[in-house]
Amino acid sequence: MAAPSVPDIKEIQRYRQAAFLGRIALYLIVAFMLFYAISPFYWMLNSSLQLEKDVVSVPPNWVPPTLNIGNYEEIILRKPADTSVAFDKSMAGYSTFPTADVLPSMWNSFVVALGVTIINVILGCLAAYGFARLYFKGKQSLFYVVLASRIVPEVSLIVPFYLMIRGLGLLDTYMGLIVAYIPISLPLAIFVLVAYFETVPQEIESAARVDGCNRFQTLWRVILPLSTPAIVTAAVFVFLTSWNEFLFPLVLTQTMNTRPITVTLLDFVSEFSVSYARMNAAGVACVIIPVALALMFQRYFVRGLTAGAVKG
Amino acid sequence: MANILSVEGAEPAAATGVKGWFARRTQTEGGIAMFFVGPALLLMVLLNIYPILHSFYVSVHVYNLKRPHKNPYVGFENYIMFLESEDFINAFTNTIVFVVVSVIAVALLGLIFALALNELGAGVRRWVVPLILVPWAVPYVANGLIWEWIYHSDYGVLNGLLVSLGVIDKYQTWLSNPDRALYTLVNAFVWKEVPLATVLILTALQAIPEDLYSAAKIDQAGASRRFFHITLPALKLAFLLVLVYSSIISIKTFDLVYILTEGGPGDATALVSWYTYVETFRNLQFGSGASISYVIAIATFILAIGYIKILYRPQEG
Numbered sequence: 001m002a003a004p005s006v007p008d009i010k011e012i013q014r015y016r017q018a019a020f021l022g023r024i025a026l027y028l029i030v031a032f033m034l035f036y037a038i039s040p041f042y043w044m045l046n047s048s049l050q051l052e053k054d055v056v057s058v059p060p061n062w063v064p065p066t067l068n069i070g071n072y073e074e075i076i077l078r079k080p081a082d083t084s085v086a087f088d089k090s091m092a093g094y095s096t097f098p099t100a101d102v103l104p105s106m107w108n109s110f111v112v113a114l115g116v117t118i119i120n121v122i123l124g125c126l127a128a129y130g131f132a133r134l135y136f137k138g139k140q141s142l143f144y145v146v147l148a149s150r151i152v153p154e155v156s157l158i159v160p161f162y163l164m165i166r167g168l169g170l171l172d173t174y175m176g177l178i179v180a181y182i183p184i185s186l187p188l189a190i191f192v193l194v195a196y197f198e199t200v201p202q203e204i205e206s207a208a209r210v211d212g213c214n215r216f217q218t219l220w221r222v223i224l225p226l227s228t229p230a231i232v233t234a235a236v237f238v239f240l241t242s243w244n245e246f247l248f249p250l251v252l253t254q255t256m257n258t259r260p261i262t263v264t265l266l267d268f269v270s271e272f273s274v275s276y277a278r279m280n281a282a283g284v285a286c287v288i289i290p291v292a293l294a295l296m297f298q299r300y301f302v303r304g305l306t307a308g309a310v311k312g
Numbered sequence: 313m314a315n316i317l318s319v320e321g322a323e324p325a326a327a328t329g330v331k332g333w334f335a336r337r338t339q340t341e342g343g344i345a346m347f348f349v350g351p352a353l354l355l356m357v358l359l360n361i362y363p364i365l366h367s368f369y370v371s372v373h374v375y376n377l378k379r380p381h382k383n384p385y386v387g388f389e390n391y392i393m394f395l396e397s398e399d400f401i402n403a404f405t406n407t408i409v410f411v412v413v414s415v416i417a418v419a420l421l422g423l424i425f426a427l428a429l430n431e432l433g434a435g436v437r438r439w440v441v442p443l444i445l446v447p448w449a450v451p452y453v454a455n456g457l458i459w460e461w462i463y464h465s466d467y468g469v470l471n472g473l474l475v476s477l478g479v480i481d482k483y484q485t486w487l488s489n490p491d492r493a494l495y496t497l498v499n500a501f502v503w504k505e506v507p508l509a510t511v512l513i514l515t516a517l518q519a520i521p522e523d524l525y526s527a528a529k530i531d532q533a534g535a536s537r538r539f540f541h542i543t544l545p546a547l548k549l550a551f552l553l554v555l556v557y558s559s560i561i562s563i564k565t566f567d568l569v570y571i572l573t574e575g576g577p578g579d580a581t582a583l584v585s586w587y588t589y590v591e592t593f594r595n596l597q598f599g600s601g602a603s604i605s606y607v608i609a610i611a612t613f614i615l616a617i618g619y620i621k622i623l624y625r626p627q628e629g
Contacts (some may be wrong), residue, residue, distance in 0.1 A: 029425070030440060032426065037443060037503075037507065043469050044461065051467050056466070123351050126347075127348060127349045128350050132348075138346040146356055151560055153584075153608050156608075158366050187356070190352065207368075245475065247567065265453050265454065280457075283457045291446050299438075302509055302514065306518075308512075
């Protein structure tokens with residue numbers, strides 16, 4: 001009987017070399033990944049902190065030659081424009097450069113997104129409990145109809161919506177936007193929550209029912225406290241989807257009373273009054289809250305999404 | 313006994329009152345379910361199904377805002393008209409290229425990134441995952457702004473970087489180059505959608521029990537066999553989600569086109585959603601715009617069913 005083969009020194013060395021090369025390849029991929037994800041943000045931030053004349057230099061300045069927060073002062077406080085650039089002054093429409101709309105429209109975005117989040121998380125939790133735990137006729141097909149309804153492109157819904165919102169007298173109001181945003185993210189919230197609720201052991205719920213809890217109490221006292229990751233995930237999804245919405249507010253808002261930051265951003269990209277430095281500063285204003293939210297709550301996502309990605 | 317009987321006898325009368333209705337409803341599980349599912353369902357019907365149906369009604373009429381009081385029923389004429397138009401066929405072709413390239417890129421990059429993250433130690437991963445997730449959080453409008461500035465033909469950093477690396481010797485046009493414009497859109501799209509795909513695939517990877525791999529190693533299965541027989545099958549559902557989700561999102565892509573190219577140069581980046589927008593809001597042909605959306609929606613639906621049929625075979629029924 002042959003003894004189990006003992007790997008010789010060379011084989012061990014080769015194995016170690018392969019492992020070492022694998023490690024290098026891994027770190028290269030991770031480095032590329034980080035560069036790919038982060039560098040566009042760096043570039044926007046970098047450009048937003050430069051003077052206009054530095055922003056348009058060739059080759060580009062990899063870091064701001066002089067740190068300049070003037071662009072932010074201008075777009076937020078409506079301070080006098082950066083006078084270092086003759087190029088800007090000669091441009092048509094420069095004097096009407098849109099400023100000071102940034103903070104109000106960030107506030108609009110925030111209020112509307114928060115409203116939608118509260119409504120959709122409450123409705124989503126109730127509906128998800130029904131779909132995950134209760135039996136009723138046509139459950140499966142209803143669930144699919146809810147999910148599939150999002151397939152229709154927004155572009156085609158915008159006209160019926162405009163007529164409906166106008167009919168309700170809600171044009172250019174927060175409520176009008178909230179009403180329009182609800183169906184956009186509700187299916188996703190329900191999907192995430194159903195998948196998670198289904199992983200909560202049935203026995204815990206049965207125990208609560210035996211102890212005299214009705215269905216609402218079971219949901220409130222047993223299921224919800226165990227489902228924090230999914231609730232946070234759903235809430236962040238809904239908030240971000242609402243904050244990021246563009247086509248609906250483009251059509252449904254008319255004044256600065258309700259116009260969200262995504263629409264205000266257009267003013268900074270328009271062709272006749274371009275200041276690249278301020279455009280980037282406005283871009284930073286538009287992304288700062290979504291990015292902060294994603295960073296703050298991302299630790300919940302992996303757990304919140306696991307049920308959906310593994311069990312369906 | 314008599315007391316109990318009399319109470320039972322009284323019940324039908326009470327059922328006509330409000331309290332009785334509630335009591336009767338909550339007798340059955342299906343009745344209770346309506347209290348949970350009802351509110352969400354009602355809103356979805358009012359705010360989603362109704363507009364969809366209304367938009368179907370619009371799609372079989374001529375709706376032209378220039379003639380607001382003449383909306384004759386035309387049957388499927390709108391559908392036939394746009395299906396035969398060259399602009400639509402161009403937009404359709406562009407969309408297919410955009411969707412196929414985008415979805416493959418999202419799924420492939422998502423898989424590579426997730427596999428790499430899975431190999432990292434948990435300590436490092438905790439720092440890397442949030443950072444790569446950031447692009448996903450950004451509105452498409454801001455995404456468009458970021459990339460427009462990067463691609464800029466006179467001052468863009470892409471040109472600056474490529475020149476200083478010696479890849480190209482003078483600044484190039486990207487967004488206004490008909491051969492490149494569509495792929496610059498793809499890149500902006502993929503940049504935003506890869507993070508979520510990565511996280512979805514990563515969660516599925518981390519849910520694979522370690523024992524499976526140990527058992528396979530004992531059975532002398534090589535790395536590639538472990539990958540194809542354990543890892544990939546476990547990722548099926550995550551892949552299904554990624555494919556369906558990114559297909560739906562990419563077919564609907566509108567904001568990026570609006571900010572970055574407005575369908576140009578020429579009609580090189582006119583995707584179907586952009587074409588619908590132009591038809592609806594610039595040509596003010598609401599009927600024809602609505603009919604295009606219907607065809608897109610049905611095509612998307614068929615695609616989603618196709619994915620599910622191919623990838624999703626429930627084991628336990």
